[in-house]
Amino acid sequence: MASNRNCPEIRENGEEESTELRRLFKGLENCPGFVRVGPAGYLFSVAFEPEIKSIYNMEVRATDIIYVATFPRSGTTWTQEMVWLLLNDLDYAKAASLNLVDRYINVGISIWGLASRAKGAKILKFKEEDKRKYKQIITPGCELLAAASDPRFIKTHLPMCMLPPNLIETAKIVYVARDPRDVVVSLYHFYRLMPVPQFTGDFKTFWNMFVRDNVIRTPYFAHIKEAWELRNHPNMLFLFYEELKNDLSNTIKRTAKFFNKEYTDEQISVLCNHLNINNFRHNDSVSLNFLADVFIPGEEPFIRKGKVGGWRDYFDDEMTVECEQWMAKKLKETGIRFPVFSN
Ligand code: A3P
Secondary structure, three states, X not given: OOOOOOOOOEEEOOHHHHHHXXXXXXXXXXXXXXXXXXXXXXXXEHHHHHHHHHHHOOOOOOOOEEEEEEXXXXXXXXXXXXXXXXXXXXXXXXXXXXXXXXXXXXXXXXXXXXXXXXOOOOOOOOXXXXXXXXXXXHOOHHHHHHHOOOOEEEEEOOOHHHXXXXXXXXXXXXXXXXXHHHHHHHHHHHHHHOOOOOEOOOHHHHHHHHHOOOOOOOOHHHHHHHHHOOOOOOOEEEEEHHHHHHOHHHHHHHHHHHOOOOOOHHHHHHHHHHHOHHHHOOOOOOOOHHHOOOOOOOXXXXXXXOOOOHHHHOOOHHHHHHHHHHHHHHHHHHOOOOOOOOO
């Protein structure tokens, strides 16, 4: 049952920061305001504010809820497909017939639809027949969840502090973290691709905003830290994108074990092949190709390079030094340790 707790504190974003957001994100140019949530100050459009309390108070059901939680562009889609298949007896035919956006309810995605619906904001126009297709973007996740039957698969990019406090004791969570340098490059492309927020500046400008926590959904390190602190909880499986890349087969085995599932080596090998990016990018059930008419033309696709270390092509010397200092400071403060692989 839903409860009625207070939610994390919400305050207004600084005026200068909000002006910068309106200037550089075309999809947010008429957004009436921005808010900072919780002690870390996660950034959202003011239009999302009413939903923050509903999400914090939403009903959490016991064994039927599987959360895949990440900071955006950390390998969510990849992990969702892996988790869904492991929990659905590797039913590839069913996976192919049901789009991933219909297999998981995305709690918090409606920040974009809501941002666009805010008074005076640029409106994301949907044709009547497309409304069902895009219902995840235009409908608050809590409404979809309340109406969903069990088992409910849930994904979210929200940090732990914005989810119901009884979540970790009640449901299983798979959290995925990724090197922030690859995240920021990937997020830059994604925020250019989406009509809301539709970033219009260059990468260096985006990086500067990201490191100052003035990009929607930042701060990045606080998000990871909240899940990292729960990494040893029996209901938390904490993964790194780099682990999936380095040894997908073993990461699948760990994930299967977390859900008390057993598969043969042969079955895992077939799953590795299914999840390989070269197959994944052509898989219409996960690629978001159905949104092609909404995406900004000429931008990089949703399933993009899928590389570790691709950031090197984007960072100049000055950004590299700044980033090294930023990461060293944050890693020290948070105690997070990224895995290091030799290849
Ligand atoms: P890049 O933009 O660096 O290529 P999310 O699903 O959280 O939005 O994450 C998107 C990132 O994961 C993108 O990174 C995307 O290309 C990558 N990705 C998606 N599917 C993948 C796969 N099967 N293997 C490796 N990376 C994948």
